[in-house]
Every structure is written in structure tokens, then in C-alpha cells.
Amino acid sequence: MASDDRDAADDLVVMPSPPAGAGSAAEEFVVPPPASPSPPAEKCEHPAPGVHSANFRFPHDFLWGAATSAQQVEGGITGNDWADWERAGKVPPSGAACDHYHRFREDFDLAASLGHNSHRFSLEWSRIEPEEGKFSSEAIAHYTEVLEALASRGITPVVTLLHYTLPRWLALKGGWESPDIERHYVRYVTRVLDEFSPHVRWWITLNEPVVQLFKGWLLGQWPPGKQDDFKTAFMVIRHMLRCHVRAYHVIHQHRADAMVSVAKHVLAFTPCNPKRFRDRLSVRFREYVFNRLFIDALHKGAIRFPGLFWERLPAGRTLDFIGLNYYTRDFVHNSGFDVPGLVGGSCPLDHHEHIGKRNALGWEVYPEGLAHFLKLFSRYKLPILITENGVPAASDEDRWTFIYMHLWQVARAIDEGVPVAGYLYWSLLDNYEWADGYKARFGLVGVDFANQKRSVRRSAKLLGAVIRRSEL
Numbered sequence: 018m019a020s021d022d023r024d025a026a027d028d029l030v031v032m033p034s035p036p037a038g039a040g041s042a043a044e045e046f047v048v049p050p051p052a053s054p055s056p057p058a059e060k061c062e063h064p065a066p067g068v069h070s071a072n073f074r075f076p077h078d079f080l081w082g083a084a085t086s087a088q089q090v091e092g093g094i095t096g097n098d099w100a101d102w103e104r105a106g107k108v109p110p111s112g113a114a115c116d117h118y119h120r121f122r123e124d125f126d127l128a129a130s131l132g133h134n135s136h137r138f139s140l141e142w143s144r145i146e147p148e149e150g151k152f153s154s155e156a157i158a159h160y161t162e163v164l165e166a167l168a169s170r171g172i173t174p175v176v177t178l179l180h181y182t183l184p185r186w187l188a189l190k191g192g193w194e195s196p197d198i199e200r201h202y203v204r205y206v207t208r209v210l211d212e213f214s215p216h217v218r219w220w221i222t223l224n225e226p227v228v229q230l231f232k233g234w235l236l237g238q239w240p241p242g243k244q245d246d247f248k249t250a251f252m253v254i255r256h257m258l259r260c261h262v263r264a265y266h267v268i269h270q271h272r273a274d275a276m277v278s279v280a281k282h283v284l285a286f287t288p289c290n291p292k293r294f295r296d297r298l299s300v301r302f303r304e305y306v307f308n309r310l311f312i313d314a315l316h317k318g319a320i321r322f323p324g325l326f327w328e329r330l331p332a333g334r335t336l337d338f339i340g341l342n343y344y345t346r347d348f349v350h351n352s353g354f355d356v357p358g359l360v361g362g363s364c365p366l367d368h369h370e371h372i373g374k375r376n377a378l379g380w381e382v383y384p385e386g387l388a389h390f391l392k393l394f395s396r397y398k399l400p401i402l403i404t405e406n407g408v409p410a411a412s413d414e415d416r417w418t419f420i421y422m423h424l425w426q427v428a429r430a431i432d433e434g435v436p437v438a439g440y441l442y443w444s445l446l447d448n449y450e451w452a453d454g455y456k457a458r459f460g461l462v463g464v465d466f467a468n469q470k471r472s473v474r475r476s477a478k479l480l481g482a483v484i485r486r487s488e489l
């Protein structure tokens with residue numbers, strides 16, 4: 018894969034981490050003392066308790082780090098439905114990706130040098146169970162080494178059991194459409210927990226189930242490539258919810274103190290025309306179906322489509338925290354009063370040009386959405402872990418601005434009492450971005466795909482300085 022040098026000038030070549038306090042990153046934040054002493058400030062009648070500095074301080078046990086997924090970084094994955102999708106020419110090939118399967122130690126050294134105390138990654142089911150019911154001791158040994166490598170660097174793992182991809186043998190049996198998926202998933206999760214539960218407290222059962230549903234059954238862009246198949250999509254969401262509930266119990270049987278959630282993608286929605294009732298209605302519909310339904314169902318133990326449908330799940334309260342993936346906002350226009358019409362369409366990029374900054378994939382940079390969702394989801398009274406937030410940026414300055422603006426929103430939410438457990442940037446490395454292939458550069462660490470050379474970006478060092486100071 019040819020290297021993309023759009024932001025090469027902004028990248029810093031990998032170097033051993035500087036001694037504490039040294040290096041340019043930390044110095045960025047030094048505020049010069051005032052030239053003359055300022056007059057004594059008038060005493061505030063309502064001093065905030067415990068405020069010792071003008072800056073915002075993050076909680077001492079805050080999880081700081083980055084996230085990846087197997088298909089996007091490991092390389093050499095051949096036994097899953099995505100590999101078949103690549104082979105069918107529907108999306109670019111992932112090939113060797115970041116060769117992280119072999120280079121994880123080097124990559125974790127970089128994460129540790131950047132101050133990360135936490136790292137989210139996914140287990141590749143098709144490696145662990147390449148044939149139905151047959152588990153690979155080699156793959157289990159590999160992921161054991163990955164977990165040991167994290168532990169020896171003082172990095173807490175956050176493990177995703179399923180990040181979109183299904184083993185081929187399972188996809189051929191109908192994958193998410195098969196009622197048997199629950200049984201297969203529970204067998205896989207049980208084996209994984211038998212092996213890894215002593216090493217892992219934080220578990221993500223499913224990554225972005227509703228995104229997968231939209232892409233796979235409504236938009237036809239991802240496997241199994243169905244379009245507007247609302248009926249099957251509804252069946253799939255039931256299976257996903259049930260799989261989570263069953264996995265939740267398996268995980269807790271293995272480890273009482275486990276923290277279990279899904280990684281829930283949330284999208285801010287705005288009506289295409291705020292004066293148009295139909296667009297506002299579509300926004301409300303999408304807000305519920307896309308952002309809230311899944312978490313609501315797991316919390317309450319029932320799937321609810323108000324006025325349309327209600328079904329009990331095997332249990333409620335199967336979330337120990339809420340994993341949130343947040344990136345951007347969509348403008349929505351209604352196209353009718355049946356279900357597809359209510360879901361509506363997302364406006365094309367040239368529709369709302371006045372909105373300002375867009376990232377390299379055309380998504381709007383909309384930081385205020387993050388504080389909005391942190392506050393919205395605080396209603397569940399559970400810790401919230403930001404399991405993904407990041408930007409594909411042609412310039413690393415834009416990446417740092419993005420991170421800073423989003424951390425600012427996190428700080429505001431914490432200040433207002435939202436229990437935010439941590440912030441995991443997407444992604445540690447430039448990587449394979451599904452249908453967009455290698456053109457999107459999300460990494461704190463740049464990767465030259467021609468020779469697998471890593472280069473730590475300045476934004477990564479600036480974030481590292483925030484982490485070390487635990488202060489913004």
C-alpha cells in the first residue's frame with residue numbers, strides 16, 4: 018500500500034519518550050507569569066468546593082488511551098465475512114493492514130510512551146474459532162500474549178468480543194439472521210472468558226450493532242449487503258440484543274467485578290429544514306431508533322418501538338457502564354410516513370455548506386454533540402466510557418484541534434456531574450477504514466503502509482501531555 022504523505026510534514030519520527038517535564042509537548046502549555054501582580058480578586062460568594070486551579074482536572078482513575086479493531090489493524094485475516102466481502106470486490110482489500118498481529122509490542126510501547134493507561138482492541142472470532150466448535154490454541158496463545166504485553170506496560174485492556182466481523186462458517190449459516198447465532202456466540206464468549214477473564218475486567222460485547230444493521234440490511238454497503246430490508250433488520254436487532262444479554266451473564270459468571278457494555282455509536286441529528294414538521298419528526302424517530310433503542314432495551318429488559326411493538330428480553334439491567342462512540346452530526350430529511358420514510362435520508366455533503374469544518378471523509382466536526390450525549394446518557398446513572406472519538410485528518414493540527422475541542426466537552430460534562438470513566442481516541446494507528454480503505458488517517462501514530470514504519474504525531478504528544486498532567 019502506497020504511503021499517504023499528506024500530513025507527513027506534521028509527523029514526528031518515533032523517538033524514545035523524553036524524560037518527564039522535558040520535550041516540546043509539555044512546554045506548549047506553560048503560561049507565562051503576569052508582568053505585574055494582579056489586584057486581589059473580589060471574593061466570590063459561592064466558591065466551588067475543591068477547585069484548586071483555573072484548569073480542569075480529570076478524575077485520578079480516568080481511563081486514557083486509544084482503540085483499534087482486529088480487521089482494521091492486525092492484517093492477514095482471511096476467515097471471516099469481511100474477507101469474503103473484500104474478495105468479492107465490494108470494498109478495498111485490507112491486506113497486511115498495520116501488521117499489528119506481529120507488531121503489537123512495538124505499538125503498545127508507543128501507547129505507553131504517550132501516557133496511555135488503557136487500550137481497547139477486539140478479538141477476531143474467526144481466528145479463535147476458525148471452524149464451528151473448534152478453537153485455535155495458537156490464536157488463544159496470541160491474544161494471551163497481547164494481554165500480557167498490555168499488563169506489563171501498566172495498560173488496562175478494554176476488550177471487544179465482536180467488532181462487526183463474523184467467522185465465515187457462521188456467515189454461511191445465516192450469520193445474524195440465524196436464530197442459532199445466540200448459541201454460537203455464547204459458546205465463543207464462554208471459551209474466551211474461560212481463557213481471558215483473569216486478565217480482563219472491561220468487556221464490550223458488540224461494536225456499534227445499530228450501525229452494522231444500517232450498513233448491512235438497510236444501505237447494502239456491508240455484509241450481507243441487503244437494502245431496505247426492514248423486516249430482517251428487525252429480526253437481526255433482536256438477535257443482537259439477546260446475544261448481549263446472554264454474554265453479560267456468561268461474563269459475570271466468570272468475573273463478578275466485570276464491567277460490561279456495548280460500544281454504542283451515537284450521531285447528533287438536526288432537521289434538514291427545522292421549520293418542516295416532517296423533518297423534525299424524522300429526527301425524533303432516528304434519535305430513538307439509532308441512538309437510544311438499543312441501550313434502552315438493555316437497561317429496561319424490553320425492546321420497545323412506541324406504538325408499534327414491545328417484546329421482553331431474557332433480562333434487564335445488563336449494562337455496567339455505557340460505551341459511547343461519537344464522531345459527528347447528520348442532517349435528516351423525511352421522505353414519508355412509513356418506517357423507511359420516517360427513518361428518512363441523510364442530506365448529501367453539498368446540502369449544508371454553512372456548517373463549517375468537515376473532516377477528511379466529509380463528516381462535520383461537531384464537538385458540542387459529545388457533551389449533549391454524555392448528559393443524555395447520564396440518565397441511566399451508569400459510568401460512561403468514551404470508547405471511540407476521533408478524526409480522519411489531512412493535517413495533524415486539525416487532529417489536535419479536534420481532540421482538544423472534544424476533551425473540552427468531556428470536561429464540561431464531568432463538571433456538570435456526568436460520571437465519565439475515560440476517553441479512548443480512535444485510533445492508536447492509521448488503519449483500514451472499512452469501505453474507505455486506507456485513505457482515512459485517524460491515527461495518533463502515523464503508519465507508512467509501504468514499510469510499516471510508525472511515526473508519532475504531534476497531536477499524540479499533546480494529548481500525552483494532557484494525560485500526564487490530568488488537566489486541560
Ligand code: FCB
Nearest residue numbers: 086224225282443450451
Ligand atoms: C466506528 C467504528 C470503527 C472505525 C471508526 C472510524 O464507527 O467502530 O471501527 O471505523 O468508526
